[in-house]
Amino acid sequence: MSRLRQVFEEGVLAPLVALLVALVAGDLLILAYGQAPGAVWSLLIEGTWGNAYGFGQVLYKATTLTCTGLAVAIGLRAGLFNIGGEGQLAAGGFGAAIMGLWLPSTTPALLAVPLCVGAACVAGGSVGLVPGVLKARFGAHEVIVTIMLNFIVLAFLNWIVSAHLAVPETLHTEGVRAGVLPRLSAMIPAFHGSAANWTLAVVLLAVGATWWFLFRTRSGYELRAVGQQPDAAEYGGIHVGQAWWRAMLMAGALAGLGGVNFVLGYKGYYEDGFAGGAGFLGIAVALVGRNHPVGVLLAALFFATLSQGGLAINALVPKQMVEVLQGIVILAVAMAVPEVRRLVRQAAGRATGRAR
Amino acid sequence: MILLFLAQTLRIAIPFLFAAAGGALSERAGIVALTLEGFMLGGAFGAVLGSYYGGSAWIGIAAGVSAGMALGAIHAVACIRFRADQVVTGVAINLFAVGVTRFFLDVAFQSSSNSPRVAGFGGEGLSALTALAANPLVWMGVAVMPVLAFVVARTTFGLRVRAVGEHPQAAASVGVPVTRVRYVAVVWSGILASLGGVYLALDQHQFTDNMTAGRGFIALAAVIFGRWHPVRAGIACLLFAAAETLQIQLQAAQVIPSQFVEMIPYLLTIIAVAGVVGRSRPPAALNQADA
Numbered sequence: 001m002s003r004l005r006q007v008f009e010e011g012v013l014a015p016l017v018a019l020l021v022a023l024v025a026g027d028l029l030i031l032a033y034g035q036a037p038g039a040v041w042s043l044l045i046e047g048t049w050g051n052a053y054g055f056g057q058v059l060y061k062a063t064t065l066t067c068t069g070l071a072v073a074i075g076l077r078a079g080l081f082n083i084g085g086e087g088q089l090a091a092g093g094f095g096a097a098i099m100g101l102w103l104p105s106t107t108p109a110l111l112a113v114p115l116c117v118g119a120a121c122v123a124g125g126s127v128g129l130v131p132g133v134l135k136a137r138f139g140a141h142e143v144i145v146t147i148m149l150n151f152i153v154l155a156f157l158n159w160i161v162s163a164h165l166a167v168p169e170t171l172h173t174e175g176v177r178a179g180v181l182p183r184l185s186a187m188i189p190a191f192h193g194s195a196a197n198w199t200l201a202v203v204l205l206a207v208g209a210t211w212w213f214l215f216r217t218r219s220g221y222e223l224r225a226v227g228q229q230p231d232a233a234e235y236g237g238i239h240v241g242q243a244w245w246r247a248m249l250m251a252g253a254l255a256g257l258g259g260v261n262f263v264l265g266y267k268g269y270y271e272d273g274f275a276g277g278a279g280f281l282g283i284a285v286a287l288v289g290r291n292h293p294v295g296v297l298l299a300a301l302f303f304a305t306l307s308q309g310g311l312a313i314n315a316l317v318p319k320q321m322v323e324v325l326q327g328i329v330i331l332a333v334a335m336a337v338p339e340v341r342r343l344v345r346q347a348a349g350r351a352t353g354r355a356r
Numbered sequence: 357m358i359l360l361f362l363a364q365t366l367r368i369a370i371p372f373l374f375a376a377a378g379g380a381l382s383e384r385a386g387i388v389a390l391t392l393e394g395f396m397l398g399g400a401f402g403a404v405l406g407s408y409y410g411g412s413a414w415i416g417i418a419a420g421v422s423a424g425m426a427l428g429a430i431h432a433v434a435c436i437r438f439r440a441d442q443v444v445t446g447v448a449i450n451l452f453a454v455g456v457t458r459f460f461l462d463v464a465f466q467s468s469s470n471s472p473r474v475a476g477f478g479g480e481g482l483s484a485l486t487a488l489a490a491n492p493l494v495w496m497g498v499a500v501m502p503v504l505a506f507v508v509a510r511t512t513f514g515l516r517v518r519a520v521g522e523h524p525q526a527a528a529s530v531g532v533p534v535t536r537v538r539y540v541a542v543v544w545s546g547i548l549a550s551l552g553g554v555y556l557a558l559d560q561h562q563f564t565d566n567m568t569a570g571r572g573f574i575a576l577a578a579v580i581f582g583r584w585h586p587v588r589a590g591i592a593c594l595l596f597a598a599a600e601t602l603q604i605q606l607q608a609a610q611v612i613p614s615q616f617v618e619m620i621p622y623l624l625t626i627i628a629v630a631g632v633v634g635r636s637r638p639p640a641a642l643n644q645a646d647a
Contacts (some may be wrong), residue, residue, distance in 0.1 A: 141629055143390075147573060148626050320468075323459070334438075335440045
């Protein structure tokens with residue numbers, strides 16, 4: 001089998017099948033609501049990729065989703081299921097805001113931005129490190145720990161913001177004094193009003209860095225080896241526990257980076273509940289993106305389009321339709337991936353059987 | 357005072373008990389129960405639809421249970437027939453349930469926040485205790501864990517569930533229909549967990565957006581904290597409910613911030629899986645689709 005064909009069959013075919021399923025399910029929902037599918041779909045495209053504002057919003061949403069998607073993908077590459085993206089994302093945003101509030105307003109941007117971004121990564125990374133260490137040290141299952149940790153982190157942030165940091169009558173902090181990232185509309189006026197900002201550039205760098213790390217460095221190789229077969233990796237001299245906590249540390253840092261997008265790029269302050277499910281959607285992004293950094297980026301654009309598209313079609317069908325579709329896409333991809341692999345193998349088995 | 361405290365604890369515990377029963381059954385059969393939240397939400401919405409259009413709480417129960425059954429069946433097909441990753445399908449079912457209930461809340465009641473008032477159990481003006489006793493779901497909720505414990509420990513079906521969850525190959529080799537047992541267990545887990553949502557909705561006489569608010573995950577925490585044993589999981593549910601009741605009653609006094617009381621179930625669960633106080637070990641074949 002040629003390499004290209006293998007990539008297509010294992011990476012692209014399953015998401016395509018799932019997309020088709022979702023499209024049909026969407027058609028049925030639209031018909032059930034008494035609208036014409038064609039009109040709704042074209043409205044969805046028009047409202048997202050069809051104008052600069054919509055596209056800017058897609059870019060903004062995709063920025064966060066890329067981060068949370070990478071956080072799940074890097075965990076899965078190490079054989080760990082990181083469901084903690086939601087808490088890591090919120091903690092990252094909080095870290096960025098605290099640093100931005102603490103720095104004097106005279107701090108030059110060249111210093112303030114890296115410090116704030118760093119604070120986001122440290123905060124997200126520490127939340128990620130907890131399940132990593134508990135897994136490496138005690139064998140605690142990371143799925144359980146990350147789920148429970150989400151609630152703990154969100155409750156803690158809710159408390160510290162509402163009790164100590166919030167502007168009275170709100171659930172957000174004061175505006176940060178340093179480290180604000182300019183919006184893209186400052187350079188490209190057509191984006192006016194959309195929240196897309198320079199976090200996008202930082203995140204694109206992170207996508208490249210993640211790719212480089214996973215496929216071009218020794219610890220990236222070790223991480224993937226542990227994910228493929230921990231016992232064999234251990235036998236090959238790799239410290240499995242270390243690979244686990246490193247992977248979770250990086251996952252948390254990447255999800256935390258996503259918090260920068262909202263706090264420094266969009267609002268300029270930390271607001272309770274800003275994560276709003278983007279951490280959980282990261283699971284879908286990683287799944288559709290097949291745990292590859294570039295795939296994650298594309299999948300993030302897809303889910304961001306759906307989410308922004310919901311607002312565009314609200315005139316014809318309830319915007320909640322896209323939430324149903326998101327669920328269906330995830331279910332369909334999750335089912336299609338093992339099914340397609342099985343069918344491809346069966347076909348390959350038959351072909352080689354005949355050749356013999 | 358103490359009686360009121362116990363009554364309030366029970367009232368909060370009922371949804372946990374139903375959902376945790378569903379969770380224990382599913383996980384003992386080897387299928388991860390991240391879906392409890394979605395099952396509950398589906399049950400709550402079904403109950404309101406049934407009670408609104410059928411005009412009776414009993415029709416509400418039937419409709420809510422059907423919703424839970426349907427969601428359970430979807431989850432079962434996805435992770436048993438298609439061998440999808442159970443954690444992923446669990447997350448998907450939860451997102452799907454939120455989306456579907458929101459979509460049809462808009463379709464049926466033209467609202468994005470809540471349904472109109474529907475019939476529940478018990479008339480107006482009952483005291484807290486009599487209202488509790490007049491609700492058949494309360495009695496079912498109290499009974500569910502002991503009954504499940506009996507089923508799991510003493511019946512053929514229970515033995516098969518345990519076998520399938522611990523060592524499916526061995527179970528298959530002695531003629532246990534592994535796939536069928538898992539299907540039945542997951543669909544039943546949908547039914548049981550949805551009853552928790554049904555209770556919530558009928559108790560509040562309406563559906564509000566995302567009204568389960570993480571209770572499915574508290575139930576999952578109870579299952580894990582109770583080491584996958586129904587009775588212990590039930591005790592964990594009561595414990596978590598008592599903490600919540602205490603928090604509600606102490607709210608005026610502001611002794612501890614409510615957020616820290618909210619953390620208790622999750623902290624205890626992390627401590628339990630980290631094995632600091634006795635290791636809790638999941639069923640051996642949990643999340644292994646390849647039987």
